Amino acid sequence: MQYAILIYGIEGVFDRLPENEQERAMEKHRELQRELGEQGALGSVARLMDTTTAMTVRQKGDSVLVLDGPFAETKEQLLGLYIVECSSMDEAIEQAKKLPLEIFAYEVRPVGWGGGTLAQPSADA
Amino acid sequence: MTSAGLEAILANARPRVIAALVRHFNSVDLAEDAFQDACEKAVRTWTDDGVARDPTAWLIVVARRSAIDGIRKSRRRVGLLEAAASVDEQPDPEEELLLQLDQDELRDDVLRLMFMCCQPDLPLHDQLALALKVIAGFPVDNIARAFVVQPKAMEQRITRAKKKAASVATRLETPTLQERARRLNAVSLMIYLLFNEGYTASGGDTHIREELCEEAIRLARLLLMLFPAQAEVMGLLALCLLQHSRRRARIGEDGKLIALEDQDRGKWEQSAISEGRALLEKALRHGRPGAYQVQAAIAAVHCAAPASDETDWREIEQLYAALEQLQPSPVVSLNRAVAMSKAFSAEAALRHLGSVADSLSNYIYYHTTLASLLAETEQFDAAAAAYERALQLGPTEQQAGHIRERMRFCEKRRIKSAPSVG
Known part of the structure; x- marks a missing residue:
């Protein structure tokens, strides 16, 4: 079963951490990616650019609007995500716990359907 | 939560928070003190209970209360303990404010605060110092170091600037569309100048200069977050990011600036370039083209070239032509001439330079550009004279060394190309 681990936090806070703390947080990510990679359980991982780079597409009446900015103004923003292969929700939560928890929160959510080359575990897994 | 994490939040x-408080109290000093108070309470509360879901809302409510309590306390001379208790007995501040905090209002509050800092009757450095102190919370010592001023003198300047700005702030109502556009322009310019303050100056404390650039980027991000559909604010942020991406390559180990064509492009920060x-x-x-967008586009063309001699100078020349239309200035024309010399010929560039000769007669870079174009077209006497003029205008030691080297080159070529006597 695949799970999405969605990373939430307040945009701009991570950049204000001292370099060594940033590095410590990134090391946790690299460790998890290494571990999942070795198990062939890393579907994909992405760090998203700031919400200021985002655009939102939605229909209004008969026309399609393309708006500047994220889907919704929220207090915490979606900053990145993992798609991982885990045997259970418990296991997916355990994986999320390995990520830096200081200033981030993680939404763990089962994937209903996944496709595309980017979302697949590597072919030899 | 580590203290660094709390500090970052x-x-x-x-x-x-400061912006909301300034509107509420109509006083920058009161807002700053109340914010400081709220931060201390936040550290005590959040260390044990975890960070509030909406730190901004929490801080605004707590700061308002602490300021109001402060005022009451000074009126009634209530004891400290009693005042503290009155704060703690209140209901959860976050919940209360979630109902009240109007995002549109907050957006105009931040714009008002930024606009307040960039009043045209304040000298530029005072505007920037005020913004750094009030909005970004820079310590006065750091601001003093950035502008190479004694801390004491900086403190006095900020106090004066604050007073002047405060008298303006009281008159700032919710803006009309035109007024909002005017404020956005003024604030964008201030952020641009803050970035340039960190970017263009050479020597001095490079670390603090980099901080100025980073703060300018933060302010541009904030402005864009609040006004997400402003093309020129996007352009401004893009411009800052694209220029900032080169910071590791721009300064050599000896602390001297390295020209764009000599930079190690492997040191350019790709993530900043992509975002820009x-x-x-x-x-x-x-x-809706604007000057920031065009300048960002020029920076993007430079960033896209894998090597200096692969730069698309024709594109850059066209962009400078557009910039000449949008924001005519002799320096833009000078830059266009440089692009012309690379895209077309030194002759074309010299012709274009003719139009700005008078206005740039005291600008070193004009004379060095003119000189190198003259040398390229083998007018070595005229080139040497232009270098001589550049030397008279007080170049930095690094520039002077480079100019003398070029002069010797012209001298040699002049002798070589002179008709032999006898």
Whole structure:
């Protein structure tokens, strides 16, 4: 079963951490990616650019609007995500716990359907 | 939560919280003190209970209360303990404010605060110092170091600037559309100048200069977050990011500036370049070109070249031509001439330079550019004279060394190309 681990936090806070703390947080990510990679359980991982780079597409009446900015103004923003292969929700939560928890929160959510080359575990897994 | 994590959250919330408090109290000093108080309470509360879900809202409510309590206390001379208790007995501040905090209002609050700092009757450095102190919360010592001023003198200047700005702030109502546009322009310019302050100056404390650039980027991000559909704000942020991407390559181990063509492009920060390009692409969709967008586009063309001699100078020349239309200035024309010399010929560039000779007669870079174009067209006497003029204008030691080297080259070529006597 695949799970999405969605990373939430307040945009701009991570950049204000001292370099060594940033590095410590990134090391946790690299460790998890290494571990999942070795198990062939890393579907994909992405760090998203700031919400200021985002655009939102939605229909209004008969026309399609393309708006500047994220889907919704929220207090915490979606900053990145993992798609991982885990045997259970418990296991997916355990994986999320390995990520830096200081200033981030993680939404763990089962994937209903996944496709595309980017979302697949590597072919030899 | 480590103290660094808490500090990062508090610093990030600062501009919004201060902005809301300045509107509420009509006083920058009171707002700053109340924010400081709220931060201390936040550290005590959040260390044990975890950070509030909405730190900004929490800080605004707690700061308002602490300021009001402060005022009451000074009126009634209530004891400290009693005052503290009155704060703690209140209901959860966050919940209360979630109902009240109007995002549109907060957006105009932040714009008002930024606009307040960039009043035209304040000298530029005072505007920037005020913004750094009040919005970003920079310590006065750091601001003093950035502008190479004694801390004491900086403190006095900020106090004066604050007073002047405060008298303006009281008159700032919710803006009309035109007024909002005017404020956005003024604030964008201030952010641009803050970035340039960190970017263009050489020597001095490079670390603090880099901080100025980073703060300018933060302010541009904040402005864009609040006004997400402003193409020129996108352009401004893109421009800052694209220029900042080169910071590791721009300064040599000896602390001297390295010219664009000599930089190690492997040291350019690709993530900043990608973000700058993404923002620029978004801005261009609006079809409302502006000076920041065009300058960002020029920077993006430079960033796209894998090597200096692969730069698309024709594109850059066209962009400078557009910039000449949008924001005519002799320096822009000078830059266009440089692009012309690379894209077309030194002769074309010299012709274009003719139009700005008078206005740039005291500008070193004009004379060095003119000299190198003259040398390229083998007018070595005239080139040497232009270098001589550049030397008289007080170049830095590094520039002077480079100019003398070029002069010797012209001298040699002049002798070689002179008709032999006898």
